[in-house]
Amino acid sequence: MGRAPCCDKNGLKKGPWTPEEDLMLINYIQKHGPGNWRNLPKNAGLQRCGKSCRLRWTNYLRPDIKRGRFSFEEEETIIQLHSVLGNKWSAIAARLPGRTDNEIKNYWNTHIRKRLLRMGIDPVTHAPRLDFLDLSSILASSSLCNPSLLNLSSLLGAQALFNPELLRLASTLLSLNNKQDQNINPELFNSQNLQENQLCSNQIPPLVQPNINHDQLQTPIPEGFSMQPNMTNLISSSSTPISTQENVNTSAINPSSGLNENVAVSQPSYVDCGSNTNNPSVVADLPENSFFQSLLDGYSDKVFGFDSVISTPSSPTPLNSSSTYNVNSTSSTEDEREISYCSSLLKFEIPESLDINDFL
């Protein structure tokens, strides 16, 4: 089936719109309303195709368009929605009054995407990219909590940073080290056994999964934990699989847009991880001297270039929301946004049914 051209392009103007053309379009739409874009240019006396007119109106001339810099809240909303919807710019724009899909798409590609990359976060999967981190440093700091890993970190050395299999092993070991911190069946975490088991196993989940479908995230987490999906790639361990789909209330999908009406977009957390009245959960600060803390220290040092921006023992501020940093929505710097986003990224939740003290 051949596709008919949207309009006869012979003699039609292209390129930037002039103020006169804008005025003609505005005047026409004010009189007749938008729509029937095919005939609109002819009726309005414009030498443009209907498509161009529609684009000019929806992206620039519409009176309800909000212009200017994106606020912190808007940016956070975009990131959260993108983690759920992907590149569905129109669906994201529908949640941001006054912003167009084109504007959001541009802002994503020119600002947010780059910032996520700088932070070592894959902008497609929203998962941390361990290949961007200095893993040997992380391993070393983690070894302070678990001397049994010390030899392993030096054993892995710099080459590990470029070997996907070793990266996976390191990731698994780190996650298991975390478990050991939590006194969960230490026998399982004999580093030698792990090394043998993991090296002989092809069942290690990929550490970095480009273009991953969120539905396919099956990274296990300790039973009873509710982990942010973007953490699941960073911290993989055994037992209970989790799908990010579980973290999204799918009860009210908009049939026309396919957009989940209940997606939490105003929460400061990265994605609403199922905290609801039926399943109350608490947000935990990262335990001192834990794997998380050492990872964060390494992460902040190596990726962000500043020290201990996340909650530290000397900082009374909990690591649980963007409000931690009291970011001014209009004057926040790129760095502040990175910090805040990172804090959201690394937040995790523990169900109340679990005694947190058991893990600290």
Added chain:
DNA sequence: AAAACTATCAACCGCGTAAGT
């Protein structure tokens, strides 16, 4: 001062699809 480089964003292009015939 000027060339080279980079960032930004308006606009275009092609495709998918719903609605109409």
Added chain:
DNA sequence: CACTTACGCGGTTGATAGTTT
């Protein structure tokens, strides 16, 4: 059911402004 039309979407381009060398 086949085909056409119109619209909307997402990816990409290119002009321009700003910055660096």
